[in-house]
Structures are given as structure tokens and as C-alpha cells.
Amino acid sequence: MPAITVQGAVLGAGISGAAGATEESVDLLPRGHRVGKWTVGEPIGVGGWSTVYAARPSGRAGGPDLPAEVALKIMPTAGLAPRQARRIVESAHREVELGRRTGHPRLIGLIESFVLGAPDRPALDGAIVLVMERAAGSLRELLDAGVPEADRGRLIEGICAGLAHLHRAGWVHADLKPENVLLGRDGSVKLSDFGLAAELTGTHGYAPPLGTLDYLPPERWKAPLGAQGVQVRPSADIWALGVVIHEVFASGTSPFAGATPLARGAAVQEYGEGRAPLRMDHAVPPFWRQLAADCLAPTHEARAGHTADSLLGRIAAARRTPRRRRIRPRGRARAALLAVALCATAGAALSGGTPRDDPARPTGDLTVFNADRTCRSRPAREPQCSLGLAIDPMAPYTPANVVPIRVWHGDPLTAECRLPHGLPIVDEDGHRSTQWFRVHLPTGSTPPTAWLPAVRTRTHPSLPDCPHPSP
Numbered sequence: 001m002p003a004i005t006v007q008g009a010v011l012g013a014g015i016s017g018a019a020g021a022t023e024e025s026v027d028l029l030p031r032g033h034r035v036g037k038w039t040v041g042e043p044i045g046v047g048g049w050s051t052v053y054a055a056r057p058s059g060r061a062g063g064p065d066l067p068a069e070v071a072l073k074i075m076p077t078a079g080l081a082p083r084q085a086r087r088i089v090e091s092a093h094r095e096v097e098l099g100r101r102t103g104h105p106r107l108i109g110l111i112e113s114f115v116l117g118a119p120d121r122p123a124l125d126g127a128i129v130l131v132m133e134r135a136a137g138s139l140r141e142l143l144d145a146g147v148p149e150a151d152r153g154r155l156i157e158g159i160c161a162g163l164a165h166l167h168r169a170g171w172v173h174a175d176l177k178p179e180n181v182l183l184g185r186d187g188s189v190k191l192s193d194f195g196l197a198a199e200l201t202g203t204h205g206y207a208p209p210l211g212t213l214d215y216l217p218p219e220r221w222k223a224p225l226g227a228q229g230v231q232v233r234p235s236a237d238i239w240a241l242g243v244v245i246h247e248v249f250a251s252g253t254s255p256f257a258g259a260t261p262l263a264r265g266a267a268v269q270e271y272g273e274g275r276a277p278l279r280m281d282h283a284v285p286p287f288w289r290q291l292a293a294d295c296l297a298p299t300h301e302a303r304a305g306h307t308a309d310s311l312l313g314r315i316a317a318a319r320r321t322p323r324r325r326r327i328r329p330r331g332r333a334r335a336a337l338l339a340v341a342l343c344a345t346a347g348a349a350l351s352g353g354t355p356r357d358d359p360a361r362p363t364g365d366l367t368v369f370n371a372d373r374t375c376r377s378r379p380a381r382e383p384q385c386s387l388g389l390a391i392d393p394m395a396p397y398t399p400a401n402v403v404p405i406r407v408w409h410g411d412p413l414t415a416e417c418r419l420p421h422g423l424p425i426v427d428e429d430g431h432r433s434t435q436w437f438r439v440h441l442p443t444g445s446t447p448p449t450a451w452l453p454a455v456r457t458r459t460h461p462s463l464p465d466c467p468h469p470s471p
């Protein structure tokens, strides 16, 4: 097994090496590899610049002081343009600084961080590793599966509590979105991904000119870019919270209409300039509608009074009001039931919930993921939202190379093996992967299997490699 060593702390990380950062990133670390005191398990998620793996303490490294399982966020720096590599190192510094100084039950815990030395694995050499508390899933997965009604208020309250702590500690998250709201096995909410977080100096801080378009407040679309980045204030997180509240109550849809993030961004700017009203889905109940409307006040000035602390106070007061009893968890037994329900839903979202059909052969459950958010929010199986399964993962992914059976976002599939190096596919969000899964088609189909590109799912079960398809 090639030697992977821990070179040093993240603060002081150098930039060196050769090879890609996100391309084929889930293949960076094979299962069973040792990284520092951790043994790598299955990949659990892929971000723009990182891959997250499950891991456990290796052999004797375990003990009462180490958690039984953790998440390793690997951020390769090798082979990147110097500016990109610097951005990753800076992003890791921010995560480490924030983790070191602001621990809280509503923020994902950072256990340690280090830089890898792997001279015989160029793609890993110089990679930054953050060892984090492991969550069971993310709010994005729960939204895709459908958030149980009874859990919605509790989830928003958890996000709000995390933001209130961050803001009190003098930080702005600057990238609040459902992907960065993780859920513990007990159903608890934990904010994560502090790579864009900005420390406040006075009323504002500076963040890199990045972020996720769907969660940017109107003022960010025109914010000037200075030498230190763009100015961000806690009110930017409050705006993002408003969007998330709407998504939680309105089946994952944004309050701003548009088929693409850019179109929704244009709608945000129109609203911010007073040229369009705020239109929320009727599914959002009155209390949460008012709260979301306050979070989505069109200017920083109008939003600034709605601090995370004040919103938290309103939620707590509503919980105490008998009229609002529906959002109050009733006692321990009720809370435990909610947690179980939440974990079950998160689990179903992660596994696809399909029983394995041949216990003798290893299979894994996948859920189809459509990167086009408008398709994710449509209940009907509209043709324009259908996705193709390829006949040949080595041939161009065109209509000529897909089976007649189509799949839609949220469909469960059973996979029997994975192909690490098929034709590279880039999804609508820019995620790129050469990985494919061979999936079962309904009984009687010819051929009996087809290929799903890994970018079309967020579940990555541990599966044997497929034999390379013959030309």
C-alpha cells in the first residue's frame, strides 16, 4: 500500500504537486487506506473542491478520546493553478480557524486537520484533510426526499441557533444552503462548510467572491470586489435563511421564480430594486411566511433588525404559545420519535429505500439526482426532466446511446458495480466525474442493465468495480 503520511498542520500548508482536484475525486482514497490515525471508508459526498469520506480510528489509534466514526474532507491542491490552490488553502484556514474558536452543538465539530504527504500518489500529495464529526445526511437530501411536516419547524430552529452562535462569535457563514446543513443521527442540525466564512471586523467581514447564486441577497449582486474580497454582513446569512425556510415548507422550491440559478438571481435583483413583489408559496404557513418575509427584506438595512437571535426568540415564543403547539416537540418520547422519523427519511434518501434483490450478489441502492433544481421541485414526471441511462459508458452520452427507459429525480435504482473510469460527464452544476454505476432495469428489459453517470446521484454505495466494458 503506498505511503501516505501526515506532513504538518493546515496552518502553514504549502502548495505543491501535480494532478486534478475534483476530477475523479471520489477515487482519490481507496477504502482501507490509512490517513494519519484514520482508516478510510466509503465516499459520502463530493463538493466543488473536495471529497468527503467516512473513516474510523485505525487499530490502536481508537479509544475513548476518538469518535468511532468521522468524516474526512480531502481538498487536493496538487496540479491546480496557483490562484485556485491558494483559494483552497485559504478556505481550509478559515474552516480550521472557525472550528478552533467557535465550537457549538449546532456547528459540525472539527476534530483535527493536516496536510498529506504522498510522494507516490501525486493527486494526494499536499492535499489538505479536515477530520470532522460525521453527520448522517444533509438537509438537501432530506428536501429531495420530502421533509416530514412535524420536523420542519425544529430544523429551522436548529439552523437559526447555529447562525445565532456564529454571529455572536463574530463570524458570517456566507454560504448557508441546504447542502451545508447537516443532520446528526439523532436528527440534530449542524451547520457545516465554513470555507467561505468571514470574521467580522466591526460591522462586516470579507469573503471570497464566491457563494451559491440561489442564496445570495440582492446587495451581493452589485457588491464591489476589493483586494480583501467582497463585504459580507450577518444579514447575508439571514437572507439565505429566508430562502431555506421557504424551501423547507414549499417542497424545496425557491421563493424566486426562474429555470436557472441566474434567472432566479435576476428575479432576486428585480425584487431588491422594488420592481417585483415577494411571492411566496401558499404552502408556507403564516408564522413561517412572516419569518421568511422578514429574512427576505430587500435591503441590508431593512433586514438588519432581524438578527438570528431575534428570530430564534420569535420561534421560541411561538413554540410556547398554545396556538402554535403544532411546532412544539412534546416531551422526550415525541422528540425521540421525530429523530427516528428524520433519520429514517434521511436514510431512505441516502439509500434509495429499495430492497436488494439478490442477497448473494453485492448491490447498492442509489437515488437519481437531477442537478436542474426546477426539475427537482416538479412532482410530475415531465419528459423534459427525465434523465437517460447509457447503453455504453465509454461512448458519448447522447440520445443514441441511452436505453428507452427514462429515470427522474428521486427514483430509486439498484446498482451492482461501479466503473471508475468511463467517459467524463459534467452535470448542470459543473460537477465532473468519470465514474458510472451499472444499474438494474426492470425485469424483462433488454438489455437487463444500463449505466448511470455518478454525477446523476449523490449516493455512492460501496460496490465492487465493474469489469471494463468491451468496445
Ligand SMILES: Nc1ncnc2c1ncn2[C@@H]1O[C@H](COP(=O)(O)OP(=O)(O)OP(=O)(O)O)[C@@H](O)[C@H]1O
Binding pocket: 044, 045, 046, 047, 048, 049, 050, 051, 052, 071, 073, 108, 132, 133, 134, 135, 136, 137, 138, 179, 180, 182, 192, 193, 195
Ligand atoms: N461532516 C460530514 N458528515 C457527513 N457528510 C458530510 C460531512 N461534510 C460534508 N458531508 C457531505 O459531503 C458533501 C460535500 O461536502 P463539501 O463540504 O465538500 O461540499 P459542498 O458544501 O457540498 O459543496 P461546496 O463546498 O463546493 O459548496 C456535502 O454535501 C455533504 O453531503
